[in-house]
Amino acid sequence: MERVAIIGASMTQFGQREEWVVDLLTEAALDCLEDAAVDASAVEHLYVSNMASGEFEGQSGVMNAVAHDIGAVPAYTQRVDQTSSSGGAGMYAAWQSVASGASEMTLLVGGEKMTHKTTGEATDVIASLTHPAEYKTGVTLPSFAGLTARHYLERFDAPRESLAKVAVKNHENGVDNPHAQFQKEIDVETVLESPIVADPLRLYDFCPITDGSAALLFCPESVAKEYADEYVVVAGIDGATDTHVVHEREDPTVMGGVVESGEGAYEMSGYGPDDVDVAELHDMFTILEFLQMEGLGFAEQGEAWKLVEEGYTERDTGELPINTSGGLKSKGHPLGASGVAQGVEIYEQLVGEAGPRQVDADVGLACNVGGFGNCVITTIMEAAR
């Protein structure tokens, strides 16, 4: 079967935006088409990754509005929802649409508009993605993160500072990403002195609430060669769920969905953890970066914190740069956009368009996590040049 390529990428400014989600999606979509020099009329399938435009804006059918606004009608449309991993699920949907032969030009756009809601309102919408037995008793995603972080630190004798260092690193990377919500450095003290959210985690252990959109353009490799000298190939992609009731899991530090989707993506690609040159992990909470590093085989269980301490994941000096984009922590986390934006960063790193964030990379990996690992997508991309 012919390989699936990515020939264009874009993302809007992340942060507090005034536009409604359809305009954010349209902006990223048009930029992506321009980046690839492909006309909207060539788009056969359009996938929109978006978790909750109905809940956030009282507006549904946004995928049809985008098709209309970019001039892609009569392209087939579909909204892809997999909660916080909707963007990664969109990459899987786009891959399937091309790999199945259904479409020769598939545009994926992910986006969310959230900042017009209060933090409480936004938290209510996000909490509803978990099991009612948990969130209706007050155990929301930040609570899971706090409980898991405490368990991890005690069990593996990890210093509290190691979590803070994830945030510090990702903020440092975000300084060089003009689209990031926060472009400012922080230090370990900033994290440790910020307000407690879910003990031991504090405000700076968490990603912000964000508006924004990102897009990628998929086609068969033979079509990619017509449009571009350099492009990226989806080498491996797989998704998996874990127990929807989080407290049913045997080991709270093992995210089954990360392990399963990672194994699937490695197997499909023929690559292993040692082959990955750059990775975007879903650092909605700092502790998640440790759990994904371990679940994906970048570190042994209980040892990711040591790699972070040693600088292994630093952008300019580390063996495996993680979250060169700034991650969700500093770039921001517009739910449906985040997984797509991870793909955008890996694409830019692989085609050499990452500017001051550029690292030397032939193979990149993105891991997009929904809920507290309730559903996960891992994608491995490689440069074709």
Add this chain to the structure above:
Amino acid sequence: MERVAIIGASMTQFGQREEWVVDLLTEAALDCLEDAAVDASAVEHLYVSNMASGEFEGQSGVMNAVAHDIGAVPAYTQRVDQTSSSGGAGMYAAWQSVASGASEMTLLVGGEKMTHKTTGEATDVIASLTHPAEYKTGVTLPSFAGLTARHYLERFDAPRESLAKVAVKNHENGVDNPHAQFQKEIDVETVLESPIVADPLRLYDFCPITDGSAALLFCPESVAKEYADEYVVVAGIDGATDTHVVHEREDPTVMGGVVESGEGAYEMSGYGPDDVDVAELHDMFTILEFLQMEGLGFAEQGEAWKLVEEGYTERDTGELPINTSGGLKSKGHPLGASGVAQGVEIYEQLVGEAGPRQVDADVGLACNVGGFGNCVITTIMEAAR
């Protein structure tokens, strides 16, 4: 490429249900797996067609809840939304997941829980799928139907009764469907004397608000042969959009999405309109059955009403039985379930499990319409025996 087969089908009782949508989805999913004698642990991908669980029930992440409740974890999950055609889009997603080689056993479940909302509340949610320029000025889907019906009747010199006869036929078919919301015959007078909703259309020209769920199980044909002697093959499937702003269309009686998706499905299958033995059309409003008959080539433009008058679409005596299930009109229209339930009816007709509704059919077609034709999926299925 190997063909994609369907080896199991089920639907719950449609109507007013007390359960939340996750339990409705779980019921249909388990029944479908039992129908095919496939264990939940064999499911690799799970697609849930659902438009608005967040808006209707304040609950998101329902696909992960279903995976958990049926015992399919770590299966990959995704929610598929394409407004009222989410079920048809789910069939396309399921087809792509198998055709791309990503999954060898894909379960599709569509469902919606709506009746706990007032008609006004439900209408607000549904209206939000159209363009704000239209619904915010009061032009909702029933308005489009009324305007289009008036135009059709005048332009093509069709009697008002011909529309009523669509409702009468579909109610007659629904009497023999134990899962239908309404299992009662009506006559032309019932329709013509019911309250006006959007002149000239009256209450009995419209489908009801419904709770319910339906499921289908997809796999490669080689796998299907291991499980079943009789199964169904997806011969053709395609989706398309039309202008999202309905008033921009040149001819209000031509649904571009129906025409485009129909042509795509016919081309892929090698069949044409004359080869179709039975069809499920999206009769959310009676006028839509005419427009789909014409868009799919079953009738010339402006002549579908004559075929209905002549009995051409009657179940037991007609040349092309349409909506043998009772259609959305009498079976009900739980948004995300409807397209899947259309597929269930065609499946049952093709494998000879339609009981008192059984017709003689080798090739069946389902057309699922989102919005007022804003997005449409057409699926052609054939019996393999």
